[in-house]
Amino acid sequence: MKLTDMNEVGFFEGTEKLLEIWFENDFDGNDSDLRNIPRRELDGLLEIVNAEIVSTTRNEHIDSYVLSESSMFISKDRFIIKTCGITKLLNAVQPIIKLAKHYGRMNKVHNFFYSRRIYLRPDEQVGVHKSFRDEVKYLNKIIPDGSAYVLGQQESEQWYLFTMDNASKGIEKDDVTLEILMSDLDEEAMTHFSKMKYETSEEVVMNTGISRIIPGALNDGILFDPIGYSLNGLHKESYYTIHVTPQPMCSYVSFETNIRKKNYSQLVNRVLSVFKPGSFIITLFSNKNAPCGIATQALERVCATGYECDDQHHKLLKNYSLSYAHFVKKV
């Protein structure tokens, strides 16, 4: 296929649904580990969601999976799954809880986060995913002590969260999640994420500047045919993941990591210099033990060169602080 215009590929909903569940163990013994869930069960789980595993790698802390639609990271007590398109991610919640109990010997949900940006085309979503209200109604039945939050003023830039944080005793170790959700990306920068330009993910990593974002990471990426790109990276206990939808009509790039840093300015600017968005949202979760301190102040210290922040929202949860900021290119 030869593309003269990347828009020929058509519309794709790059916006991901993100589920992060922390488990704990009331059973006797020390053999509890979510990574004991067998591969055939993970394949079955993803079938329910409408995604499949396309590549996998691991280190001693995390099993990493690149999916046909985004990513999955499994560690001892944390299950992360992120899917884009019109996948039905919430159908996986109850099966994950069952698998965690049966194979992982983790019988208790310790913390729960479901979040997403507003979709570009909500009407094309399936079932409860058409509206956040319905997603919350569905989740309330499974996680009765959850709370829903809407952050961001402008409707087209809103970000939704459902969490049980207010009801639980929190995660003791330091924990951070940083997301950069980028829109209206530079068309020239997007041409890199295409089979017309490169053969392999390694070429993409080396030629775009992705290799400099978190140096020394163990990378596992897929360059889709004809366009589109997904990458998972592992670095000790940290993961990062990048997903690129390059079509100008719906261009979208997400970056997510749990890497602990005192100051995220340099990391954010390295990401922006690769993808060159017209606008983006940053969301930052941090708990009290995180090296960056509370999210409000951590985000305050982020200076995104060439951009200005036109909307910020900070929310103090029981054990976490949460910050949302929307940036636009300076004119």
Next chain:
Amino acid sequence: MKLTDMNEVGFFEGTEKLLEIWFENDFDGNDSDLRNIPRRELDGLLEIVNAEIVSTTRNEHIDSYVLSESSMFISKDRFIIKTCGITKLLNAVQPIIKLAKHYGRMNKVHNFFYSRRIYLRPDEQVGVHKSFRDEVKYLNKIIPDGSAYVLGQQESEQWYLFTMDNASKGIEKDDVTLEILMSDLDEEAMTHFSKMKYETSEEVVMNTGISRIIPGALNDGILFDPIGYSLNGLHKESYYTIHVTPQPMCSYVSFETNIRKKNYSQLVNRVLSVFKPGSFIITLFSNKNAPCGIATQALERVCATGYECDDQHHKLLKNYSLSYAHFVKKV
């Protein structure tokens, strides 16, 4: 009337609607001044809204009116009117624009702000005031280049704004508006705002600590029978206004001022020490020439002793920055 319980007075919607319109003059000559609008026209204007003037005072910069339901401040080029209860404030917009042109010789709306907190009982409001959506629809017809904003995450604590700021060239002089909207007030503190306790507004000002909020102000207040209190104060080019609904079932106190300060911490704490709210919202508008700098940073510097901020929202408008913060008493 002897009250054993202030709730006997019944429910009152203390939540105000606030309108601030800045005008400019394309006419020849220098005789333009909104204070030239005659009193009989102001009385007629307030009849449309369902309020009336109960007391008035002035200095060289501002004419101040205490209304049966809140306050009005008129200066050369700025018209502020704030009304509570089930008043129909938006009915006044077109008449004010006409009066400004005819008597004030100000033919152009230079900037426009309409804001309010969410009502305690929206269904009891009249006409377009039942919903912010309808208010915006109504205002869009009069102010075609306006934008609507919703700040605050929790539905019961939301704050609404309609402004033409994004479309206009802004107010050149330094300008700030600070509001503190207090709920769930200390019942003991509220007993001061009653005819059972004091005869006059002066006694209230002296005995509650209000006199220390902005020392040296020219005060004009009304103590309602049996309970309730309104105060307007003038200090050079600054005004402040306080409205108290003491009934425990719907207790609400608002404080508003345009006083210019580098740091609002002391002022905020003086207000809190008088009224002792269980929770409150601060909203701060500032333009680029304001001594406190951009509202985000100005609000960041506010340390409200005994309270914690659980929700902050910052919005950069074209010529103004706007900050919202929700505080609750520390447990």
